[in-house]
Amino acid sequence: MSKEELKAYLELTFPTCKFENSIDFPLLIVEKESFFAIAKQLKEEPATNFDFLFCQTAVDYISHFEVVYHLTSTQYRHDLVVKVMLEDRENPVTESVYPLWKAAELYENEIFDLFGITFLNHPNLRRIMLGKDWPGYPLRKDYSDDFILTPQS
Amino acid sequence: MGVTEDNLKDFPGEVFSDDTGKANFMVTSIDKLANWARSNSLWPLTFGTSCCAIEMMSTASAKYDWSRFGFEVARATPRQADLIIVAGTICKKMAPVLKRLYDQMPNPKYVIAMGACAVSGGPFYYYSYTVVKGVDTIIPVDVYIPGCPPRPEALLEGMIALQTKIKKSRAYVVDSPKKEEK
Numbered sequence: 103m104s105k106e107e108l109k110a111y112l113e114l115t116f117p118t119c120k121f122e123n124s125i126d127f128p129l130l131i132v133e134k135e136s137f138f139a140i141a142k143q144l145k146e147e148p149a150t151n152f153d154f155l156f157c158q159t160a161v162d163y164i165s166h167f168e169v170v171y172h173l174t175s176t177q178y179r180h181d182l183v184v185k186v187m188l189e190d191r192e193n194p195v196t197e198s199v200y201p202l203w204k205a206a207e208l209y210e211n212e213i214f215d216l217f218g219i220t221f222l223n224h225p226n227l228r229r230i231m232l233g234k235d236w237p238g239y240p241l242r243k244d245y246s247d248d249f250i251l252t253p254q255s
Numbered sequence: 256m257g258v259t260e261d262n263l264k265d266f267p268g269e270v271f272s273d274d275t276g277k278a279n280f281m282v283t284s285i286d287k288l289a290n291w292a293r294s295n296s297l298w299p300l301t302f303g304t305s306c307c308a309i310e311m312m313s314t315a316s317a318k319y320d321w322s323r324f325g326f327e328v329a330r331a332t333p334r335q336a337d338l339i340i341v342a343g344t345i346c347k348k349m350a351p352v353l354k355r356l357y358d359q360m361p362n363p364k365y366v367i368a369m370g371a372c373a374v375s376g377g378p379f380y381y382y383s384y385t386v387v388k389g390v391d392t393i394i395p396v397d398v399y400i401p402g403c404p405p406r407p408e409a410l411l412e413g414m415i416a417l418q419t420k421i422k423k424s425r426a427y428v429v430d431s432p433k434k435e436e437k
Contacts, residue, residue, distance in 0.1 A: 231348070240384040245384070247384060249380060249381050249382065249383065249384075249388070250381065250382055251381055251382070
């Protein structure tokens with residue numbers, strides 16, 4: 103599907119989600135509650151067939167976290183970015199997409215390690231790089247140690 | 256051919272001639288002799304973690320050729336090496352590995368910290384949660400070479416400085432504390 107067709111299709115299929123046209127990938131903003139069902143439908147629906155997760159990451163917007171999924175279809179060669187907002191900064195939890203895309207295992211381990219976002223139903227969620235006793239989550243905006251300079255004001 | 260005073264000019268001691276006029280006697284100390292041998296056959300460990308390692312390899316290759324100073328036998332195992340050139344960034348995941356490599360080397364062993372990262376953390380000193388702030392927080396360092404990365408000439412200078420340091424060390428004669436007589 104082209105970008106326009108994809109947009110028309112997604113707006114028709116998921117009327118509760120917000121759709122945006124960005125400069126590179128079309129963007130679908132999904133509620134946290136309905137996220138897993140929508141991801142499953144995006145993957146399994148023959149019309150879209152998003153069978154490949156080529157990037158998964160998170161962004162810290164200080165007020166909230168956002169988990170970003172880059173999907174593509176090896177059959178149709180169309181791409182889609184799905185974003186989920188996590189309001190709870192103290193204890194951010196979302197559903198793992200490991201059951202849909204196996205690639206998510208390591209991505210989610212990395213996000214858990216560096217952002218502290220917990221993924222439910224992940225097979226082996228652990229601190230993959232920093233180790234068990236690392237204090238804090240380094241890619242959060244409020245992370246600090248002795249070597250991070252703060253402006254004098 | 257033969258031993259002459261000319262080709263013994265690096266010998267750390269005195270050379271005497273016999274009644275034929277040729278060099279035949281040498282007088283030196285065990286320390287000087289051992290240090291002479293050690294400093295001129297330092298075997299570096301093949302260890303490099305980033306761009307400084309490229310300069311180190313360049314120093315080893317034909318253009319700069321550290322073999323001229325006795326460094327040519329780079330060893331792939333710490334059991335056979337007596338010099339470790341920390342060439343590059345050491346991150347916190349690498350730190351225990353480096354410590355183990357150092358512990359596995361036989362005595363006497365020497366360490367050169369090559370480049371800004373190994374000296375102090377360098378460009379990763381601030382705003383980095385992964386980089387060790389200087390390799391001397393893990394293992395003792397003999398010679399520091401600044402630069403990012405240091406040129407091969409700088410590495411050679413540092414290695415020659417290490418040789419000078421070894422030549423001045425006292426390996427065998429130890430001033431052991433004497434018992435106080437009451």
